[in-house]
Amino acid sequence: MDDTWELLMDLVMAERARIPQIAAEFRLSPPQVHALRVLSPEQPLPMGRLACALGCDASNVTGIVDRLERRGLIERQPSERDRRVKVLVVTAAGAQVRRQLMLRLGEPPQAFATLSPADRKRLASILRRALSRAAAAPAP
Amino acid sequence: MDDTWELLMDLVMAERARIPQIAAEFRLSPPQVHALRVLSPEQPLPMGRLACALGCDASNVTGIVDRLERRGLIERQPSERDRRVKVLVVTAAGAQVRRQLMLRLGEPPQAFATLSPADRKRLASILRRALSRAAAAPAP
DNA sequence: CGCAATAGTTGAGGTTGTGAAACATCGATA
DNA sequence: TATCGATGTTTCACAACCTCAACTATTGCG
Numbered sequence: 390m391d392d393t394w395e396l397l398m399d400l401v402m403a404e405r406a407r408i409p410q411i412a413a414e415f416r417l418s419p420p421q422v423h424a425l426r427v428l429s430p431e432q433p434l435p436m437g438r439l440a441c442a443l444g445c446d447a448s449n450v451t452g453i454v455d456r457l458e459r460r461g462l463i464e465r466q467p468s469e470r471d472r473r474v475k476v477l478v479v480t481a482a483g484a485q486v487r488r489q490l491m492l493r494l495g496e497p498p499q500a501f502a503t504l505s506p507a508d509r510k511r512l513a514s515i516l517r518r519a520l521s522r523a524a525a526a527p528a529p
Numbered sequence: 530m531d532d533t534w535e536l537l538m539d540l541v542m543a544e545r546a547r548i549p550q551i552a553a554e555f556r557l558s559p560p561q562v563h564a565l566r567v568l569s570p571e572q573p574l575p576m577g578r579l580a581c582a583l584g585c586d587a588s589n590v591t592g593i594v595d596r597l598e599r600r601g602l603i604e605r606q607p608s609e610r611d612r613r614v615k616v617l618v619v620t621a622a623g624a625q626v627r628r629q630l631m632l633r634l635g636e637p638p639q640a641f642a643t644l645s646p647a648d649r650k651r652l653a654s655i656l657r658r659a660l661s662r663a664a665a666a667p668a669p
Numbered sequence: 670c671g672c673a674a675t676a677g678t679t680g681a682g683g684t685t686g687t688g689a690a691a692c693a694t695c696g697a698t699a
Numbered sequence: 700t701a702t703c704g705a706t707g708t709t710t711c712a713c714a715a716c717c718t719c720a721a722c723t724a725t726t727g728c729g
Contacts, residue, residue, distance in 0.1 A: 394637035497534035513533040
């Protein structure tokens with residue numbers, strides 16, 4: 390009788406499908422979008438940390454970064470503290486693309502734009518409760 | 530100040546990341562999981578319709594179906610009405626794997642298991658309203 | 670019949686992903 | 700200080716995914 394999660398899953402699936410489409414609008418692949426999302430222009434990140442954020446192997450990140458760098462969106466720079474690591478810096482061009490990308494990704498779907506303010510407020514409140522609990526109970 | 534959508538997006542992203550992991554548990558790839566999810570054992574589907582459901586090219590589906598068929602989870606069968614189309618039938622083994630897969634995919638995350646019944650009820654109500662509006666306003 | 674349209678496959682080319690091995694570098698230890 | 704295990708990145712081999720264009724077989728219509 391409790392189909393709450395099922396409903397939410399429908400939404401997750403519907404939104405999931407939007408990402409490849411938005412990626413294509415920017416001539417990027419979904420992993421490239423994910424990477425650009427993670428890479429803040431204000432805070433360079435070592436490759437290893439990007440791999441961790443993307444949840445994939447470090448050797449895989451090499452290729453993704455290669456292609457983003459080839460387009461001039463990011464740059465590898467040697468770290469000053471540790472000569473093994475290369476930090477990823479978002480270029481000016483990359484920052485501009487990223488800005489528009491984030492805007493596009495952040496657009497709420499029609500379904501939510503038409504919800505009443507009261508519903509939105511309630512929804513936000515419930516979600517905050519749920520997410521805070523998720524954060525408070527990490528894997529052992 | 531309305532971060533409702535942002536909160537929901539966090540949830541979508543978190544759930545999105547779960548799928549490759551669950552797929553790996555079943556020794557399947559994410560597209561294979563998606564395909565098996567779409568293919569109901571009770572209702573065979575032509576390849577073209579599967580391609581449509583997966584949102585990808587028909588030529589791509591050929592390979593995905595190849596691999597699912599090689600594992601004995603589904604079968605290609607000639608359609609009786611149209612000798613061009615091949616309908617995809619879930620085998621007995623496929624139906625069993627699918628059953629467990631759906632169970633695993635349907636598990637609500639901890640965050641929702643700990644929500645109060647009242648919150649769940651409110652959440653379901655709001656989501657139903659949002660999704661019904663989304664369905665009522667399709668693309669032109 | 671002739672022929673455009675449709676369902677599926679094939680092949681080329683690019684991207685994602687993993688795992689193993691190589692390499693340079695770091696940090697701790699003897 | 701010399702060594703040695705651990706770490707960050709890359710490279711390679713391999714499998715899967717994905718698209719596009721071309722191809723075959725079949726359908727349904729004029």
